[in-house]
Amino acid sequence: MNTQTHVLLAAAILAKPGEPARNTAVIAGALVPDLAIYTLFVWSKFAGVPERTVWSELYFQPPWSDAVTVGNSAPLYVLVLLIGLVASRWLRPAALLTFFALAALIHLATDLPVHVNDAHAHFWPFSDWRFRSPVSYWNPSHNGNLFALVEIGIGILLSFILWRRFHALWVRALLVLAVIAYLGPPLYFGVIAQL
Ligand SMILES: [Zn+2]
Numbered sequence: 001m002n003t004q005t006h007v008l009l010a011a012a013i014l015a016k017p018g019e020p021a022r023n024t025a026v027i028a029g030a031l032v033p034d035l036a037i038y039t040l041f042v043w044s045k046f047a048g049v050p051e052r053t054v055w056s057e058l059y060f061q062p063p064w065s066d067a068v069t070v071g072n073s074a075p076l077y078v079l080v081l082l083i084g085l086v087a088s089r090w091l092r093p094a095a096l097l098t099f100f101a102l103a104a105l106i107h108l109a110t111d112l113p114v115h116v117n118d119a120h121a122h123f124w125p126f127s128d129w130r131f132r133s134p135v136s137y138w139n140p141s142h143n144g145n146l147f148a149l150v151e152i153g154i155g156i157l158l159s160f161i162l163w164r165r166f167h168a169l170w171v172r173a174l175l176v177l178a179v180i181a182y183l184g185p186p187l188y189f190g191v192i193a194q195l
Contacts, residue, residue, distance in 0.1 A: 001110055001137050003038075004178055005151055006030045008158035009110060010103035017166050025096040029077075029103025033111070036067035059118075072111070072120035077104045116142045148186075155182045 001009075010030035015023045037059075044054045058064050070076065084097030108122055114137035119130035136142035137151060159175045166172065 001114060001151055001154075003031065003034045004181060005155050005158070006034070006107045006110065008155060008162065008178060010106050012158045012161045013106060014099055014103060015162070015165075017168075021093070021096055022099050025099040026103045029100035030107050032100075032104055033071045033107045036064060036071050039067070040064050069121050069124050072108055072122055073124045074105060074108050074122045075124070075126060077101045077108070081105070111137075114147060152182045152186065155179075 007027055007030045010026050011023070014026045040054060040059065044051070044058070049058065059068070078101070080097055081101035084094050084099075084101060087094035088098060108120075111120065112122060112131055113133050114135050116132050116134075116136040116139060118136075119132050121128045121130050123129060134142065135147050136144045137147050138144045156179055159179050163172055163175050166175075
């Protein structure tokens with residue numbers, strides 16, 4: 001799924017008003033599997049590499065493919081989760097590791113059913129097996145258009161849940177921006193651009 005949906009989902013499941021450290025750990029955990037992709041994107045802009053080369057070649061080659069694999073490794077986050085669970089018995093802030101790992105695992109669990117050719121080796125380092133789903137979250141040749149609609153629905157529902165839970169103005173402003181980000185492009189290209 002798209003990064004913003006991962007963040008909203010992890011926040012809806014794990015975030016709590018008045019717990020900024022926990023919520024930061026949740027957001028970081030939801031973001032970290034996509035970190036390599038954003039680093040590649042930013043680097044390619046500075047290096048002047050054309051977008052087509054980035055997503056059809058570099059993304060599938062080391063070192064970028066390795067960084068993506070490490071960031072999407074479920075065993076790695078399970079390890080962090082266990083360390084967090086054990087260490088937090090003596091050191092309370094270690095519970096942040098638990099929230100970080102849980103958010104990352106939620107990210108992986110929701111990416112698994114919606115990746116086809118870009119499927120991740122979620123069980124690395126134990127296995128390089130990749131689940132190639134019939135559904136892609138973006139590719140129209142693999143039901144991507146239909147899933148995009150489903151993801152918009154999920155994103156708006158999660159924004160609504162978080163809106164009810166969080167009353168801080170800046171959180172609500174971000175949620176409004178998220179809804180605009182979901183609805184803006186389809187409204188523009190589907191309705192306004194057709195007029
Ligand atoms: Zn992802």
